[in-house]
Amino acid sequence: xxxxxxxxxxxxxxxxxxxxxxxxxxxxxxxxxxxxxxxxxxxxxxxxxxxxxxxxxxxxxxxxxxxxxxxxxxxxxxxxxxxxxxxxxxxxxxxxxxxxxxxxxxxxxxxxxxxxxxxxxxxxxxxxxxxxxxxxxxxxxxxxxxxxxxxxxxxxxxxxxxxxxxxxxxxxxxxxxxxxxxxx
Numbered sequence: 434x435x436x437x438x439x440x441x442x443x444x445x446x447x448x449x450x451x452x453x454x455x456x457x458x459x460x461x462x463x464x465x466x467x468x469x470x471x472x473x474x475x476x477x478x479x480x481x482x483x484x485x486x487x488x489x490x491x492x493x494x495x496x497x498x499x500x501x502x503x504x505x506x507x508x509x510x511x512x513x514x515x516x517x518x519x520x521x522x523x524x525x526x527x528x529x530x531x532x533x534x535x536x537x538x539x540x541x542x543x544x545x546x547x548x549x550x551x552x553x554x555x556x557x558x559x560x561x562x563x564x565x566x567x568x569x570x571x572x573x574x575x576x577x578x579x580x581x582x583x584x585x586x587x588x589x590x591x592x593x594x595x596x597x598x599x600x601x602x603x604x605x606x607x608x609x610x611x612x613x614x615x616x617x
Contacts, residue, residue: 468575468583473500474565481532481554482541488555494581497607498527499574499600501551501591502563504535505543507571513590514547520596521550526604530554533563533571576603579611 468474473490480486493500501517503510521528530551532540537556544554557563566575569588576585585603587595 468567469586471583473575473577473581473583474562476555476562476565478562479556481530481537481556482544484537488553490581492553493529493577495579496527497579497604497611498529498552498577499604500529500531500566500577502531502533502557502566502568502571502573504533504571505539506535509590510572513572513592514550516590516592516596517550518548520591521552525601526608527552531557531562531566533557533568534560574600576600576607578607579614 473493475490477487477489480488501513503513517528528551530553532554535558537558540554540556544551555562560568566573566583567586572590574587574591575583576587578584584607585600587600589595591600
């Protein structure tokens with residue numbers, strides 16, 4: 434019995450090693466999303482740039498859109514920002530920002546300095562909307578159809594490769610679907 438107890442740490446160590454080894458091959462961009470196929474969570478939050486003016490989930494319906502979770506404290510968001518500016522200039526779809534767990538003044542200052550790619554910016558100071566969306570961290574983006582249904586979740590910064598290979602084909606498909614329904 435005493436010899437068996439001596440081998441217990443080795444068994445635990447080997448089990449933990451196998452678990453961690455498997456984790457090396459997981460793709461962090463391919464996170465499961467319990468909300469895919471479901472409506473944007475109900476919310477009522479302020480506009481980032483206009484304290485006191487509120488938005489709801491209903492505001493985001495009507496067009497295929499991209500919800501982008503970002504923050505000033507997020508280095509990957511800074512990397513992603515120039516591409517979002519380029520995408521906004523192309524006017525393919527509205528990009529709605531969710532400023533996540535951030536300081537309002539810092540976020541407004543950064544957008545005025547670096548440019549604002551967002552049609553609307555939602556101020557999620559406490560992170561409640563992010564929590565309801567299942568956000569692990571910034572940046573994360575959600576493709577939303579014209580009915581307000583989340584159709585795809587992407588974790589990580591969007592760049593031209595991600596846009597061309599993954600997101601843009603989905604956007605085209607969703608926009609074609611919206612056109613059939615008589616929306617844009």
